[in-house]
Amino acid sequence: MDDFLQATNIVHRFKKMPGGLLECLHAIQDFYGYVPKETINIMANGFNISRAEVHGVISYYHDFKTLPLGRNVVRVCQAEACQSMGSRELTSRIVDLLELDLGETNEEYTLDAAYCFGNCALSPNVEINGKLHPRVSPDKFEKLIKAGAL
Amino acid sequence: MINVYVPRDTASISMGADDVAACISALSTEINVIRNGTWGMTYLEPLVEVETNNGRVAYGPVSVADVSSLYAAGFLNGGDHLLFQGLTSEIDYLKKQERLTFARCGLIDPLSINDYKENDGFKGLEKALKLSSKEIVDEIITSGLRGRGGAAFPTGIKWNTVMEAEAEQKYICCNADEGDSGTFSDRILMESDPFCLIEGMTIAGLAVGATMGYIYLRSEYPLCKSILKKAIAIANINNYLGKNICGSGKYFDIEVRLGAGSYVCGEETAMLESLEGKRGMVRAKPPLPAHIGLFGKPTVINNVLSLASVPIILDKGGDHYANYGIGRSRGTIAFQITGNIKRGGLVEKAFGVNLGTLVNDFGGGTWSGKELKAIQVGGPLGAYLSRDDLELLLDYEAFSEVGAVLGHGGIVIFDETANMKDQAKFAFDFCAIESCGKCTPCRIGSTRGTELIENQDYELLEELCDLMDTSSLCAMGGMTPIPVKSALNKWPDDFKD
Ligand SMILES: Cc1cc2nc3c(=O)[nH]c(=O)nc-3n(C[C@H](O)[C@H](O)[C@H](O)COP(=O)(O)O)c2cc1C
Ligand code: SF4
Ligand code: FES
Numbered sequence: 001m002d003d004f005l006q007a008t009n010i011v012h013r014f015k016k017m018p019g020g021l022l023e024c025l026h027a028i029q030d031f032y033g034y035v036p037k038e039t040i041n042i043m044a045n046g047f048n049i050s051r052a053e054v055h056g057v058i059s060y061y062h063d064f065k066t067l068p069l070g071r072n073v074v075r076v077c078q079a080e081a082c083q084s085m086g087s088r089e090l091t092s093r094i095v096d097l098l099e100l101d102l103g104e105t106n107e108e109y110t111l112d113a114a115y116c117f118g119n120c121a122l123s124p125n126v127e128i129n130g131k132l133h134p135r136v137s138p139d140k141f142e143k144l145i146k147a148g149a150l
Numbered sequence: 151m152i153n154v155y156v157p158r159d160t161a162s163i164s165m166g167a168d169d170v171a172a173c174i175s176a177l178s179t180e181i182n183v184i185r186n187g188t189w190g191m192t193y194l195e196p197l198v199e200v201e202t203n204n205g206r207v208a209y210g211p212v213s214v215a216d217v218s219s220l221y222a223a224g225f226l227n228g229g230d231h232l233l234f235q236g237l238t239s240e241i242d243y244l245k246k247q248e249r250l251t252f253a254r255c256g257l258i259d260p261l262s263i264n265d266y267k268e269n270d271g272f273k274g275l276e277k278a279l280k281l282s283s284k285e286i287v288d289e290i291i292t293s294g295l296r297g298r299g300g301a302a303f304p305t306g307i308k309w310n311t312v313m314e315a316e317a318e319q320k321y322i323c324c325n326a327d328e329g330d331s332g333t334f335s336d337r338i339l340m341e342s343d344p345f346c347l348i349e350g351m352t353i354a355g356l357a358v359g360a361t362m363g364y365i366y367l368r369s370e371y372p373l374c375k376s377i378l379k380k381a382i383a384i385a386n387i388n389n390y391l392g393k394n395i396c397g398s399g400k401y402f403d404i405e406v407r408l409g410a411g412s413y414v415c416g417e418e419t420a421m422l423e424s425l426e427g428k429r430g431m432v433r434a435k436p437p438l439p440a441h442i443g444l445f446g447k448p449t450v451i452n453n454v455l456s457l458a459s460v461p462i463i464l465d466k467g468g469d470h471y472a473n474y475g476i477g478r479s480r481g482t483i484a485f486q487i488t489g490n491i492k493r494g495g496l497v498e499k500a501f502g503v504n505l506g507t508l509v510n511d512f513g514g515g516t517w518s519g520k521e522l523k524a525i526q527v528g529g530p531l532g533a534y535l536s537r538d539d540l541e542l543l544l545d546y547e548a549f550s551e552v553g554a555v556l557g558h559g560g561i562v563i564f565d566e567t568a569n570m571k572d573q574a575k576f577a578f579d580f581c582a583i584e585s586c587g588k589c590t591p592c593r594i595g596s597t598r599g600t601e602l603i604e605n606q607d608y609e610l611l612e613e614l615c616d617l618m619d620t621s622s623l624c625a626m627g628g629m630t631p632i633p634v635k636s637a638l639n640k641w642p643d644d645f646k647d
Pocket of ligand 2: 414432584585586587588589590592593622623624625626627628
């Protein structure tokens with residue numbers, strides 16, 4: 001471990017930026033994969049706000065995670081355009097296949113809901129490890145897993 | 151060299167455009183692959199174009215597996231093929247549009263400032279630099295432009311308020327949160343013509359006396375982020391941003407800031423909180439952001455497309471823009487045809503077409519081929535319309551008369567398999583997930599709403615809807631009843647079990 005030296009460097013980069021806490025949190029999460037609780041103190045000090053305030057910001061936003069994610073991150077769009085193309089059935093198949101509910105994580109996978117990827121003319125959409133897959137039928141998803149696309 | 155265009159927007163990339171581009175590039179050293187933006191004909195993506203003596207001809211949707219047969223068919227000379235679409239400019243879907251704001255999208259390489267300039271880029275800015283603040287604002291007022299983010303507030307009036315406010319620092323905030331399901335027009339503009347947004351923001355800065363602009367971009371749009379950042383850097387190097395814009399001595403800077411997956415942060419005051427690095431809690435109004443906005447300073451908040459419409463308004467004149475449209479809805483609006491639809495994509499039209507034209511003529515009916523059931527217009531807070539509403543004119547006032555909204559122009563199509571009770575329930579669920587929690591009708595009411603639907607207590611549901619409508623602080627709680635009530639009123643049978 002680097003004793004969160006990197007976190008200190010990241011905070012240093014953003015603390016002068018007006019309203020920079022969100023950008024800082026993104027950078028922390030990009031680096032560690034989540035926002036480790038040890039970094040909260042560093043941010044509180046750097047931005048000169050209370051730990052509670054930092055925590056309040058982290059907990060407000062869906063993007064910020066306080067625990068490590070699975071090796072693969074699957075995000076399934078739950079919004080209306082994808083619903084109209086069968087995202088509900090798709091989601092229940094994915095839940096069965098991965099044996100996880102939306103919002104849950106195990107070592108192998110993190111399964112999460114998303115609300116629109118802006119690809120609604122090619123619904124339903126699933127994002128796997130940052131890559132967007134359009135027009136995903138339940139069978140296509142199963143193939144993606146079996147082909148080791150995850 | 152033969153110029154071949156392969157789009158590079160999120161939709162075409164999701165359909166394999168990067169691989170197609172690589173594959174075409176490998177065919178011959180005579181080929182120059184240009185990654186353009188997208189024309190917005192999403193149903194044809196990846197739409198590959200070849201420059202011929204007669205103009206650009208199109209093939210689509212092209213997959214890697216098609217490349218060899220395209221080559222054999224002589225696509226480099228515009229040869230015929232199953233995927234042949236003819237001249238791009240003659241494709242009905244595109245030809246029947248009125249492209250003002252999106253005139254360059256698809257046409258150019260988004261990061262080529264020369265392409266941009268050769269296609270009327272920065273003409274609006276050059277004009278604005280010769281005008282006074284007041285004259286710029288007046289041009290926008292003349293155009294009749296109303297905010298494309300949803301609330302349709304007159305942009306010129308908003309600018310005027312900020313212009314008149316006295317402060318040593320003012321801001322331009324571009325709302326690029328685009329959270330509505332069924333919308334991607336902001337994304338397409340930013341990915342396909344980023345300089346247009348930069349130019350629009352700079353003109354806004356000149357008009358109101360702001361020197362700093364922020365683009366609040368949703369985190370779900372990583373490609374937008376990288377394209378915008380590159381475009382901002384290029385504009386800076388070329389003196390279209392920075393300390394001495396076009397040698398005028400005026401300055402303006404733009405920074406991109408990322409959201410973090412909160413729908414309500416698209417609400418303008420929640421967005422300001424978020425830009426300040428805080429929880430995205432909605433602020434009470436007044437004070438208006440035009441008086442006390444970002445970091446307490448007078449702030450213009452506009453949607454991407456409101457700002458991206460500014461350059462052409464300045465270039466061609468407010469009157470020219472106002473010539474399009476009907477009634478109090480002037481100019482054009484970008485519709486996005488999505489969901490269960492054959493030909494999904496972006497359609498920029500003057501206000502005043504009817505809904506059926508978009509769903510049937512452009513969209514080609516449902517993807518599944520099953521009966522059309524419901525159409526949600528204007529995002530998750532918009533009404534569900536039915537087949538009986540296809541004659542409805544797409545115009546702010548015509549929509550509000552029937553209790554619907556145009557919002558950001560998203561149109562989501564559902565076929566007969568949709569269950570409207572599920573859709574109504576989802577409206578409450580979404581509100582519960584995304585509520586900022588500041589006021590009770592929204593925070594608690596949304597959860598109660600889900601329960602009432604489950605328990606089929608529709609009398610109490612009506613009461614709850616009225617309460618949320620009248621006593622929520624912002625439109626999140628205030629408009630959630632719209633999709634709920636429209637579903638309940640139009641499809642009562644769906645609610646019986
Ligand atoms: C819950 C909620 C979400 C919103 N989301 C967006 C959005 O994603 N993009 C946007 O431009 N406006 C959004 N708005 C509207 C903004 O509050 C604001 O009216 C708009 O950004 C002003 O810009 P305009 O006048 O150019 O439309 C939202 C409003 C509400 C209540
Ligand atoms: S209506 Fe909902 S989202 Fe809007 S201020 Fe109230 S609690 Fe927040
Ligand atoms: S609703 Fe799923 S991508 Fe937009």
